[in-house]
């Protein structure tokens with residue numbers, strides 16, 4: 001079945017007695033018991049399928065995990081309380097039986113850089129960075145650092161570079177390292193990293209998959225080799241997404257392919273319009289033959305779909321000029337996050353990359369006049385007209 005169909009049907013309609021609920025209910029019970037204690041004993045001993053305690057799993061969360069596994073084409077998933085919790089547990093499982101050396105793409109979500117420096121380095125992890133769009137640099141870095149794990153974002157934040165996940169997966173495998181891919185920006189509509197050889201695909205469910213700006217969540221989908229250890233760590237470390245959030249995420253996922261298609265189409269229009277605007281210095285959008293990753297984009301992304309993020313530099317704008325531009329926006333929401341039904345604009349210098357050291361910002365090319373637009377599902381004319389009067 002196609003992804004649009006799986007998004008609507010997977011995980012739902014589990015028999016509960018003689019009746020079958022059309023959608024998965026919110027199961028809030030903290031624990032479960034059975035007719036006989038022998039049955040509960042078997043559930044605890046993994047000899048019989050069933051639920052025992054909400055930290056291990058619960059039916060609402062399991063249904064969400066089932067649809068995520070189906071969308072990502074993986075072996076199994078763990079739905080977590082946030083995208084960051086998902087990244088942390090994925091990196092720990094990836095390196096559980098491998099060297100505690102993480103080779104990361106140098107363009108990453110700001111909190112991910114902090115996770116590496118503030119959480120994992122103090123625990124003894126060595127963290128190195130490389131330009132993952134430069135294969136020779138990745139090969140060199142692998143030879144030099146002998147990593148246990150590689151980490152990249154399918155479409156990087158905020159400059160929207162597209163790394164060759166398939167080739168990097170081969171390099172990682174040849175070096176005995178695991179590949180963790182943060183697939184939040186691309187979504188499984190555009191790229192399914194496990195099908196390209198990655199071991200883990202991680203999401204902030206908060207973004208496109210839930211899509212309505214009303215839930216925080218994350219997910220890890222992985223291959224058969226890593227699923228049991230992932231589940232086991234989930235049971236004791238306790239990052240599981242609660243049933244209310246799991247319900248909202250699952251409700252959002254049903255329309256995710258439809259929303260994403262519309263958002264991708266809107267983004268193409270917005271990127272073209274911005275590129276022709278005299279007040280816009282540069283547009284970052286992963287399309288067109290002039291893009292530095294054009295060949296990878298042609299190979300990995302579906303024709304005509306380039307994601308729904310558009311970053312751009314306002315010509316000659318200082319920090320205060322960017323603030324006034326943002327304050328003039330009437331419809332586009334000036335808030336952090338992305339992937340929602342409504343268009344949102346964020347200033348990386350102020351928010352996502354605020355604490356990224358200036359040298360690293362300079363190295364990856366994040367300038368003071370750069371803003372990042374998450375294109376929503378609105379009528380494209382309304383998005384353009386809001387940008388037009390604000391940009392002046």
Ligand SMILES: *Cc1c(COP(=O)(O)O)cnc(C)c1O
Nearest residue numbers: 082083084109182184204206217
């Ligand atoms: C938002 C985001 C995260 C973190 O997800 P949360 O749900 O906010 O914890 C990680 N990676 C990327 C690319 C993101 O956009």
